[in-house]
Amino acid sequence: xxxxxxxxxxxxxxxxxxxxxxxxxxxxxxxxxxxxxxxxxxxxxxxxxxxxxxxxxxxxxxxxxxxxxxxxxxxxxxxxxxxxxxxxxxxxxxxxxxxxxxxxxxxxxxxxxxxxxxxxxxxxxxxxxxxxxxxxxxxxxxxxxxxxxxxxxxxxxxxxxxxxxxxxxxxxxxxxxxxxxxxxxxxxxxxxxxxxxxxxxxxxxxxxxxxxxxxxxxxxxxxxxxxxxxxxxxxxxxxxxxxxxxxxxxxxxxxxxxxxxxxxxxxxxxxxxxxxxxxxxxxxxxxxxxxxxxxxxxxxxxxxxxxxxxxxxxxxxxxxxxxxxxxxxxxxxxxxxxxxxxxxxxxxxxxxxxxxxxxxxxxxxxxxxxxxxxxxxxxxxxxxxxxxxxxxxxxxxxxxxxxxxxxxxxxxxxxxxxxxxxxxxxxx
Numbered sequence: 560x561x562x563x564x565x566x567x568x569x570x571x572x573x574x575x576x577x578x579x580x581x582x583x584x585x586x587x588x589x590x591x592x593x594x595x596x597x598x599x600x601x602x603x604x605x606x607x608x609x610x611x612x613x614x615x616x617x618x619x620x621x622x623x624x625x626x627x628x629x630x631x632x633x634x635x636x637x638x639x640x641x642x643x644x645x646x647x648x649x650x651x652x653x654x655x656x657x658x659x660x661x662x663x664x665x666x667x668x669x670x671x672x673x674x675x676x677x678x679x680x681x682x683x684x685x686x687x688x689x690x691x692x693x694x695x696x697x698x699x700x701x702x703x704x705x706x707x708x709x710x711x712x713x714x715x716x717x718x719x720x721x722x723x724x725x726x727x728x729x730x731x732x733x734x735x736x737x738x739x740x741x742x743x744x745x746x747x748x749x750x751x752x753x754x755x756x757x758x759x760x761x762x763x764x765x766x767x768x769x770x771x772x773x774x775x776x777x778x779x780x781x782x783x784x785x786x787x788x789x790x791x792x793x794x795x796x797x798x799x800x801x802x803x804x805x806x807x808x809x810x811x812x813x814x815x816x817x818x819x820x821x822x823x824x825x826x827x828x829x830x831x832x833x834x835x836x837x838x839x840x841x842x843x844x845x846x847x848x849x850x851x852x853x854x855x856x857x858x859x860x861x862x863x864x865x866x867x868x869x870x871x872x873x874x875x876x877x878x879x880x881x882x883x884x885x886x887x888x889x890x891x892x893x894x895x896x897x898x899x900x901x902x903x904x905x906x907x908x909x910x911x912x913x914x915x916x917x918x919x920x921x922x923x924x925x926x927x928x929x930x931x932x933x934x935x936x937x938x939x940x941x942x943x944x945x946x947x948x949x950x951x952x953x954x955x956x957x958x959x960x961x962x963x964x965x966x967x968x969x970x971x972x973x974x975x976x977x978x979x980x981x982x983x984x985x986x987x
Contacts, residue, residue: 564643611725616631616632649663653907653910654916662705677871708910713790723883759778760788763775764793791850792851805828807822821869830875836886846878846879851874889936889967905922923982925984939970952966
């Protein structure tokens with residue numbers, strides 16, 4: 560059952576603590592209403608659960624019943640502790656709304672049920688999953704909402720829920736493979752694909768002869784027994800022309816406990832076509848993470864412990880050295896600058912929402928504004944992009960005010976690609 564935590568309400572220079580009892584017991588109802596009324600007018604409300612980030616809450620007023628209540632601050636669900644009443648894996652500031660109803664369903668306890676592009680059970684003879692597959696994002700996705708979640712969407716969901724798309728200076732040197740494994744596994748425990756708990760079918764990067772690698776081996780054995788499919792996430796091996804052409808298998812690192820993942824050339828070439836930015840970054844030596852849905856594993860040579868499985872569908876995304884997802888070479892430059900400057904920031908993830916929907920490239924979390932500060936990179940100079948750029952600038956000005964967001968107009972800087980001054984960092 561979700562836990563009710565104390566909250567802080569700050570008005571002016573005064574901050575007061577309000578216990579769960581004061582928030583919920585009938586004898587305090589009048590006092591609690593008066594407190595929320597004042598906070599609704601001019602107050603900052605923060606949950607005191609042991610989560611990360613601001614954990615802001617918003618006070619809402621309902622005119623018909625003349626009542627007040629607390630609600631999650633938009634996008635803040637993943638900041639709360641997992642047992643907190645306000646925790647949610649879904650971030651309202653992400654592209655999660657790009658799916659049709661029923662693709663992502665949130666249960667009362669905050670866990671999710673999702674519909675993947677390829678089911679977890681082998682019920683029919685395998686076909687090419689990219690044929691007539693609405694979940695395969697085109698290079699420039701439009702307004703159509705997706706009917707299933709692709710491997711890229713699944714990575715975005717896991718990264719959002721585990722806050723791997725957030726960075727704070729205190730994290731420096733701590734985001735290693737074992738932490739990545741632990742964070743993703745914790746999120747997978749709260750996601751079901753139909754009736755299958757994702758954690759039971761998710762292979763995650765591991766070092767050799769570790770608890771994580773042995774867990775992968777057990778999941779492969781279970782999949783063989785149950786005739787079930789798996790999902791595998793791992794970094795791609797470094798780029799070589801031979802690997803780009805295709806070697807008949809998905810070439811990854813930290814693969815311990817995984818089956819040999821056989822990869823048809825047509826599926827691999829289609830993957831390269833659908834993710835041109837990630838492929839370009841791979842060429843430059845960037846870190847690329849792959850997510851593959853794989854068919855029911857089979858034992859190699861019939862009797863040995865090693866196994867093989869056919870890859871059905873693959874998604875790839877670039878990440879920084881801090882495992883922050885990136886969507887362009889200019890984002891790569893900006894993210895590295897933010898980290899070097901010791902800034903706190905997040906990367907809103909698009910999932911598979913159309914490019915017509917505006918999401919910031921990054922949000923600073925440590926400015927004097929006290930709330931996420933949007934950052935946008937304008938990196939193209941085509942006529943169509945200039946029209947879209949103007950639309951975005953008008954939207955940001957209206958939503959945040961002319962001084963409430965930051966942008967880097969790369970296309971207007973000719974040979975000078977220097978970053979503008981960053982927004983001022985608040986004092987600790």
